[in-house]
Amino acid sequence: MVNQISNRLCPGTLRQVHHIAFNVKDMKASKHFYGQILGLHELTGDEVPKTLSRLVREGKVANFVTPDGTVIDLFWEPELLPPDPDPKQGFTRANHLAFDIDPDLFDLAVEVLKQNQVMIDHGPVTRPTGKGIYFYDPDGFLLEIRCDPRE
CATH class of the missing domain: 3.10.180.10 (2,3-Dihydroxybiphenyl 1,2-Dioxygenase, domain 1)
Structure with missing residues (x-):
């Protein structure tokens, strides 16, 4: 339309x-x-x-x-070359892709990332909007796993 x-x-x-x-x-x-x-x-x-x-x-x-x-x-x-040798330098057009997860599974997701030695950017963080952890895929793209606050 x-x-x-x-x-x-x-x-x-x-x-x-x-x-x-x-x-x-x-x-x-x-x-x-x-x-x-x-x-x-x-x-x-x-x-x-x-x-x-x-x-x-x-x-x-x-x-x-x-x-x-x-x-x-x-x-x-x-x-493919990274946009910058330092993966903490952001991409020019995109910031990150966020995946939503059940709040009861958030801590498990954090543990899986750590066990697999995934490079963590920062977090877990807790905000009024919920929890999140930011990490990099193998090519240095920033991803997030986030959840709503528990009710």
């Missing part, structure tokens, strides 16, 4: 995030991180979008899905 008066989309037109695409240097490390450490489901076989099936077969793309249906596409870029 387009609002004819202001030439903008009406509220509610965009329904949800469909997918997020990341360029990754080490596909094996990234697949392990998103699949084994974060526990996201990797799309395989008929689950892979037809438009990406050739690239998935060739090992150039991997697709993971969150429980709410958001797809994370990993595009293999073996020559």
Whole structure:
């Protein structure tokens, strides 16, 4: 829908995030991180979008899905350089991607990150909006696991 008066989309037109695409240097490390450490489901076989099936077969793309249906596409870029050698220097266009978790599972998620020696940026932090921990994926992109406050 387009609002004819202001030439903008009406509220509610965009329904949800469909997918997020990341360029990754080490596909094996990234697949392990998103699949084994974060526990996201990797799309395989008929689950892979037809438009990406050739690239998935060739090992150039991997697709993971969150429980709410958001797809994370990993595009293999073996020559990818980090935006800065210091992973604490932010990307220029994006700040971070946040995953929501049940408050009862937050401490478990923190422990899993520590056991897997995932580089933690900061946290856990507690705010009026809940708890969060910020950490890096294998390519230095900042991620967060957060939860609402317990009721």
